Amino acid sequence: MHGQVLRMRGVGVRRGQSWLVRDIDWVIEEDDRWVIIGPNGAGKTTLLRIAAAQLFPTTGEVDLLEERLGSSDVFELRPRIGFASAALTEQIPETERPLDLVLSAAYAVVGRWREEYAGMDEDRARSLLRDWGMDTLAERSFGTLSEGERKRAQIARAMMSDPELLLLDEPAAGLDLGAREELVGRLSALAQDIDAPATVLVTHHVEEIPPHFTHAMLVRSGGVVAAGPIEEALTPEHLSDTFGMRLKVEQVGDRWSARAD
Numbered sequence: 001m002h003g004q005v006l007r008m009r010g011v012g013v014r015r016g017q018s019w020l021v022r023d024i025d026w027v028i029e030e031d032d033r034w035v036i037i038g039p040n041g042a043g044k045t046t047l048l049r050i051a052a053a054q055l056f057p058t059t060g061e062v063d064l065l066e067e068r069l070g071s072s073d074v075f076e077l078r079p080r081i082g083f084a085s086a087a088l089t090e091q092i093p094e095t096e097r098p099l100d101l102v103l104s105a106a107y108a109v110v111g112r113w114r115e116e117y118a119g120m121d122e123d124r125a126r127s128l129l130r131d132w133g134m135d136t137l138a139e140r141s142f143g144t145l146s147e148g149e150r151k152r153a154q155i156a157r158a159m160m161s162d163p164e165l166l167l168l169d170e171p172a173a174g175l176d177l178g179a180r181e182e183l184v185g186r187l188s189a190l191a192q193d194i195d196a197p198a199t200v201l202v203t204h205h206v207e208e209i210p211p212h213f214t215h216a217m218l219v220r221s222g223g224v225v226a227a228g229p230i231e232e233a234l235t236p237e238h239l240s241d242t243f244g245m246r247l248k249v250e251q252v253g254d255r256w257s258a259r260a261d
């Protein structure tokens with residue numbers, strides 16, 4: 001597919017009297033790698049769930065993979081989108097093997113080609129597990145994996161359907177420094193792969209932004225503070241507005257860091 005993967009226009013989500021997100025305009029092109037940054041409760045997960053065709057906005061229009069959300073079949077759309085989040089991880093049984101976790105993502109994809117190529121699924125699942133450093137752990141039970149291994153198994157699963165859009169909700173949350181750095185390295189390699197899908201990664205920490213991510217959206221209280229090419233969006237002013245405190249932002253090499261000013 002060429003061109004735009006996602007376009008939101010005037011998107012808002014209301015629950016009761018409050019707006020979880022509002023006035024969101026956002027375009028993702030196929031080669032983009034976005035990071036969404038913002039404090040707790042800013043609306044990051046809400047935006048990701050709309051992009052995953054799991055949540056319909058109260059207002060506005062969403063064009064997702066050349067389909068209009070609300071007038072197309074979400075069950076055909078969803079397999080075209082890879083989604084990994086802590087909420088999904090919690091649903092995985094402790095006894096599940098990573099191989100089956102990844103393999104079962106293929107069952108969501110329906111159609112004749114799927115039946116014809118079913119024999120290739122296990123090869124693809126094993127190859128994805130290898131890409132994410134899980135080849136020796138494919139047969140272990142999920143409950144025995146470290147936090148970092150669980151995250152990597154989830155991302156391998158999200159990639160199984162060869163998605164056109166990859167959504168990662170806080171993939172580095174709860175990881176120790178070594179596991180975080182390993183994940184950031186792998187995500188950076190993915191970001192550089194020209195065949196990789198358009199990607200959106202949600203995080204609270206600029207230190208977790210993998211090199212070669214191209215765009216950033218900063219959100220606060222359901223609204224966009226800044227969005228665009230990462231070096232234009234991720235300024236001290238914008239980050240300070242986003243977190244409601246004076247922050248210094250530094251770029252050292254291809255990594256970012258921030259602290260109170």
Ligand SMILES: Nc1ncnc2c1ncn2[C@@H]1O[C@H](COP(=O)(O)OP(=O)(O)OP(=O)(O)O)[C@@H](O)[C@H]1O
Binds near residue numbers: 038
């Ligand atoms: N069904 C709901 N009804 C009312 N409020 C909700 C509902 N779902 C989420 N919210 C609220 O909407 C706001 C945005 O939630 P969201 O999960 O999108 O934020 P977030 O930026 O991902 O936060 P975090 O960083 O803590 O994960 C939060 O204040 C949350 O409490």
